Amino acid sequence: MTPQPTRMQVEPVDLPNPLIPGFNPDPTCILVDGTYYTVTSSFEYLPALPVYRSTDFAHWEHIGNVAPREEQVGLARTASTAGVFAPTLRYHEGLYHLIVTVTDSPRGCVLFTASDPAGPWSDGVTIEGINGIDPDLAWDEHGTAYVTFSGLHLVGTQVVANRGILQARVDLVAGKILEEPRELWSGTGLVSPEAPHLYHRDGQWYLMIAEGGTGYGHSVSIARGPSIEGPFEGAPHNPVLSASGTDRRVQCTGHADLVRGPHGKDLLILLGTRMVGRTAALCRETYVTAVEWADGWPHAAPVPYSPRSEPVDEYFEFTDPAALADPGWLAVGRTPQTVVSAGGRPGYLTLRADSGGIDTFRPDFVGRRQRHLTSVVETRVAPADGRGGLGIRLDEDFTISVLAERAPSGSGIRVTGRASMPTLSHSWSAEAAGDEVVLRIATHAPTAGRLPWAPTGDLVRLSLVDGDGVETQLAEFDGRVWSFETAASFTGRVTGMFAEEGTVHFADFRYHGEALT
Known part of the structure; x- marks a missing residue:
């Protein structure tokens, strides 16, 4: 019999959940000079890509939107539930970068930049050759930019191909890839590997993804490797987070981003659904959970339901x-x-x-x-x-x-x-x-x-x-x-x-x- 991997018991986070309630799926988060910024998906709606700010990770203020104008995202004829998919927000060399795929739109994979996350943001540069969704942006130790993304290739709203998690070096100024995208680690075999994020920690590169689909099988899995290009090996206790098969009040937990919390410990900010009976009336919202590290791997606490008391x-x-x-x-x-x-x-x-x-x-x-x-x-x-x-x-x-x-x-x-x-x-x-x-x-x-x-x-x-x-x-x-x-x-x-x-x-x-x- 194969021994079961060891899972740490992680103390639940003492923060409100849902963290940012209502229509706020696919959160991405960064910490810059003591202030947190989070951006979520917006699909067919304008203004697109709401930006939230917090100094304590508990109270969030909606300070603006990355794309307040239609021409930035090209949504005039975009079908419902298409449009502005999952973004990644990063800070590099004094500039805020937001990369996102706009499906069923001529804009495709777009990079926006700003000196202030409240805006104004740039008109955006389309990065040709990124045929997929959920792009992540990271830089290696030499300053070379990499886009890592889900190879779910859509034409309009039709799926053409799905090649798992892909990666390519990119020229952010020219808006083009510098090589043919390579296949990276695509999870444990669950459906829909997507939402990749890369992190450099203690000499290792970590690749976090979502898999299992955005419904009840939604999960967070992680791998690590010596280089931003891999090769990557999966954690022995994958998925590191999932509510699948449980009776937890918060379901569909996945699509996570990793950030250092206000008390010095890491947090996962992610999407989840708040269940009422067998349904989620308010659909996909932003949640948070605690993370502890052991033997070079993250272990996540189940996502608690801790609603705010104030009206x-x-x-x-x-x-x-x-x-x-x-x-x-x-x-x-x-x-x-x-x-x-x-x-x-x-x-x-x-x-x-x-x-x-x-x-x-x-x-x-x-x-x-x-x-x-x-x-x-x-x-x-x-x-x-x-x-x-x-x-x-x-x-x-x-x-x-x-x-x-x-x-x-x-x-x-x-x-x-x-x-x-x-x-x-x-x-x-x-x-x-x-x-x-x-x-x-x-x-x-x-x-x-x-x-x-x-x-x-x-x-x-x-x-x-x-x-x-x-x-x-x-x-x-x-x-x-x-x-x-x-x-x-x-x-x-x-x-x-x-x-x-x-x-x-x-x-x-x-x-x-x-x-x-």
Whole structure:
């Protein structure tokens, strides 16, 4: 019988988890002069590549976005769940470097640089010859730059080939590879070797990858070798981290980056999913776990679930012209500022249905990441002669919305709640007096006492609030369909305002999130 490898018992990290909640997958992290910077994937949304900053690794501030302009990433015709995939952030010779693959886009593998991670960042240089995803950037002891990447070659959204983990020397200024990519170590044999990162430590080069796919088999594995080019041998206790086959609250743990923590010990920052029953309503988020080293190998603690206790309240009133300046606003394939109609009603945010509602390819929609299982979002809307409202989007096929329009009688407003998935949509309607109405979407975790493996998701409630403050509930339903497992979206829930027909005016936007349960 083959002896089982020895695994260290590593003490759990004393940090909040999820670390950066909501739609924040594939994190990459660096420490520069006592400050941490993390960037996550953004796929079809703009601005792309959110940048977060922290000095204690517990509290993170969204300070900007690497690519706030469409031409930096070329997303105008990019399909949902394609676009800006997993980045790598590194600091070299006084300059911040961010390398990323933009799939289904003419940009391909792009390198952005900045002197300040808050921006502005460069327009980006495409590196020709990197046909794959999840690029890593590292420099050897002579200053030669290497890109190591997953050889999952996509043309549009179609897989052409998958050659495992590849590597090539590159000219970052000219934007080209200097050699034919070589095959490196591609893991233990699990599917989808990807997300490589290289580290130089104690005279050895370490190659960390993800494998097992980004679902429940997701794992972190590592190898080491004498050179940046290898050869690499795998750790005897691979995978060094996985929640596969466990009942842990945090699942799908993988796609990790290694960074020195605030107390001098190493940490893995990685993606995971927060389970509610059998589904992950908020999809892939950023987590952290502790690392200890023994015999030249890292050992990781299972990822704990330790939610923050403080609620979050955000309020944006559109009488303020700077209300959309916050870096957390998102739109699909274009910037939020270009979705908003110029010359709209004074004191309101005006959206015009040029492309269509929340369930179209490029919706007239501006929103923000949902970060709490128990949340309330609302907006006061004046539909005038248009139709639009408040919605949750995973992609154009999986949406939840509550929208307002003038009542057929011509007096008052008709409000319709709608829950849509492929081939099926259901709606509920009610009417309210006046020319404006508050639309509300609330979500909350299932009732306490349910079996942890019960087939349920969060509960979603759609309602309206009239001018007298009276709430009318339109519907309440199980939200498991609008989750990572069913929608199969790489992104996450984005909630915001949209126009479906004509011109719609919004007075404000409010988000309340309870403690992360």
